[in-house]
Amino acid sequence: MQTKKTILSASDLYYSYLNEDTGEHLSVLKNITFEILEGEFVCFVGPSGCGKSTILKILSGLEKSTKGKVNIEAKKIAMVFQNSALFPWLTVRENIAFGLKMENINKSEIDKIVTEKINEVGLSGFEDKYPIELSGGMKQRVGIARALAISPDLLLMDEPFSSLDILTAEKLRKELLDIWVKYKVTIVMVTHLVEEAVELADRIFIFAPRPTFIEEVVSINLDKPRDKRSQEYYDQVDKISRQIKT
Amino acid sequence: MARLVHGFHLTKKRKHKITTFFLLFFILAIIITISISAGDSLGLLIQALCLSLFRLIFAYLISLFVAVLIAISINNSKLGDSLIPIFDLMQNLPSFALIPLFVFYFGYTSLMTIIFAATSILWPILFYVLHALKTADKDQENAARIFGAHGLKKILFFSLPVAFPAIITGSIVGFSIGWEAVIGVEIIGLSTGIGPFLNNDNSSSMHNKTLILGISALLVVVFLINRLVWMPLLKKTQLYAN
Numbered sequence: 001m002q003t004k005k006t007i008l009s010a011s012d013l014y015y016s017y018l019n020e021d022t023g024e025h026l027s028v029l030k031n032i033t034f035e036i037l038e039g040e041f042v043c044f045v046g047p048s049g050c051g052k053s054t055i056l057k058i059l060s061g062l063e064k065s066t067k068g069k070v071n072i073e074a075k076k077i078a079m080v081f082q083n084s085a086l087f088p089w090l091t092v093r094e095n096i097a098f099g100l101k102m103e104n105i106n107k108s109e110i111d112k113i114v115t116e117k118i119n120e121v122g123l124s125g126f127e128d129k130y131p132i133e134l135s136g137g138m139k140q141r142v143g144i145a146r147a148l149a150i151s152p153d154l155l156l157m158d159e160p161f162s163s164l165d166i167l168t169a170e171k172l173r174k175e176l177l178d179i180w181v182k183y184k185v186t187i188v189m190v191t192h193l194v195e196e197a198v199e200l201a202d203r204i205f206i207f208a209p210r211p212t213f214i215e216e217v218v219s220i221n222l223d224k225p226r227d228k229r230s231q232e233y234y235d236q237v238d239k240i241s242r243q244i245k246t
Numbered sequence: 247m248a249r250l251v252h253g254f255h256l257t258k259k260r261k262h263k264i265t266t267f268f269l270l271f272f273i274l275a276i277i278i279t280i281s282i283s284a285g286d287s288l289g290l291l292i293q294a295l296c297l298s299l300f301r302l303i304f305a306y307l308i309s310l311f312v313a314v315l316i317a318i319s320i321n322n323s324k325l326g327d328s329l330i331p332i333f334d335l336m337q338n339l340p341s342f343a344l345i346p347l348f349v350f351y352f353g354y355t356s357l358m359t360i361i362f363a364a365t366s367i368l369w370p371i372l373f374y375v376l377h378a379l380k381t382a383d384k385d386q387e388n389a390a391r392i393f394g395a396h397g398l399k400k401i402l403f404f405s406l407p408v409a410f411p412a413i414i415t416g417s418i419v420g421f422s423i424g425w426e427a428v429i430g431v432e433i434i435g436l437s438t439g440i441g442p443f444l445n446n447d448n449s450s451s452m453h454n455k456t457l458i459l460g461i462s463a464l465l466v467v468v469f470l471i472n473r474l475v476w477m478p479l480l481k482k483t484q485l486y487a488n
């Protein structure tokens with residue numbers, strides 16, 4: 001196997017914020033160090049409120065770490081949000097086109113790419129609907145299409161399937177795996193579902209309670225798509241679930 | 247605003263719609279009848295109304311531009327936050343108290359009317375828009391930034407759409423405040439516009455006719471602006487709900 005390039009690394013990240021009511025500095029991240037390889041699928045799991053979303057925000061440049069360094073080799077980063085974060089004033093088509101429009105790409109090119117993504121994530125027939133008219137699963141498809149439209153080499157996903165019903169989430173996870181294989185995009189996904197992480201990830205980073213650090217990194221060496229009824233799958237889920245401290 | 251929204255629901259009913267338009271027709275009939283019996287007053291009336299409306303629209307456009315500009319600047323800078331209490335204090339000042347000040351600088355002129363009206367229309371738009379920007383969905387804002395909306399692009403493709411419903415509600419409130427400001431100043435010190443038309447002090451039956459004529463016409467214009475401009479825009483803002 002050829003050695004893969006590092007697409008993303010963080011060394012010794014610290015993050016704290018000032019609680020305006022109490023005047024205290026609250027520490028969220030301490031000493032976070034990791035490397036992620038090109039094409040890898042990494043899941044972050046850990047107790048709720050420990051700082052997983054904060055790390056994604058730092059990686060995407062939305063937030064600055066208090067201390068430490070982030071090194072990003074990725075040329076283009078896209079993000080998918082838990083509540084989809086679509087723009088309610090834009091149609092499905094316009095939402096997906098948003099990133100391309102910001103890049104000043106010409107209209108016919110945008111139309112071509114958007115139509116392609118609409119077909120790919122199964123949104124045909126919904127092009128001209130507004131987010132308010134869509135179900136949770138459909139909104140998340142739009143969120144994924146909006147991210148894919150800019151051809152990212154790094155896709156950050158913050159609990160993308162957490163607010164969906166089980167069947168829809170199951171379906172979207174399968175589709176995401178297909179997308180990952182097809183585009184060879186690096187994915188970093190935050191999730192609180194261990195089952196989801198074991199189904200999708202090459203490596204799982206287990207985070208400690210806040211102020212968080214990486215407690216353990218587990219490699220899952222099972223072929224994808226994974227059989228969720230196999231003994232190995234079940235053992236991994238069981239083992240990791242025990243490791244997450246709340 | 248509350249009144250308008252309330253009316254909006256009421257007038258959705260067909261029966262009310264028909265009644266409203268019948269009333270409107272009735273008022274128009276009065277206007278025409280009176281103006282025929284009062285000689286050339288229809289021409290004068292339309293002229294006066296157009297002039298007042300022109301002053302108001304001008305004032306409104308200035309306020310809209312300034313209010314949105316201030317709101318976006320305040321929202322985008324940490325320093326701006328400290329200005330909010332100052333604006334909050336200023337908006338509490340009864341606006342008519344400022345008339346002498348404006349008269350001192352501009353005299354009783356169209357320009358003075360426009361600037362004075364603009365200062366009173368400004369506040370509701372400013373505060374509605376500022377509130378909308380401050381309470382904008384954080385993840386939507388993050389999405390806009392991640393997908394490349396920075397600087398002017400962020401203002402055009404994120405801040406303005408986010409503020410759109412607030413711009414409309416602020417404008418509805420501001421526009422009715424603006425009518426009061428314009429007509430008020432006109433009655434106090436101007437010789438042109440709908441204010442003086444109503445205030446014409448010939449104490450004759452002729453004046454009573456002019457008064458009824460003026461008020462009826464004003465009613466029709468305000469009603470039509472609400473119906474044809476604000477209602478459709480207000481309806482459009484429903485789309486912006488998350």
Ligand SMILES: Nc1ncnc2c1ncn2[C@@H]1O[C@H](COP(=O)(O)OP(=O)(O)O)[C@@H](O)[C@H]1O
Nearest residue numbers: 017028046047048049050051052053054055210
């Ligand atoms: N700028 C901030 N202001 C207030 N609270 C913050 C800020 N940044 C992070 N936090 C807090 O830090 C903690 C970690 O948040 P988050 O990263 O969203 O956790 P997770 O995604 O793991 O559930 C939470 O308790 C959150 O309230």
Ligand SMILES: [Mg+2]
Nearest residue numbers: 052053054158
């Ligand atoms: Mg989170």
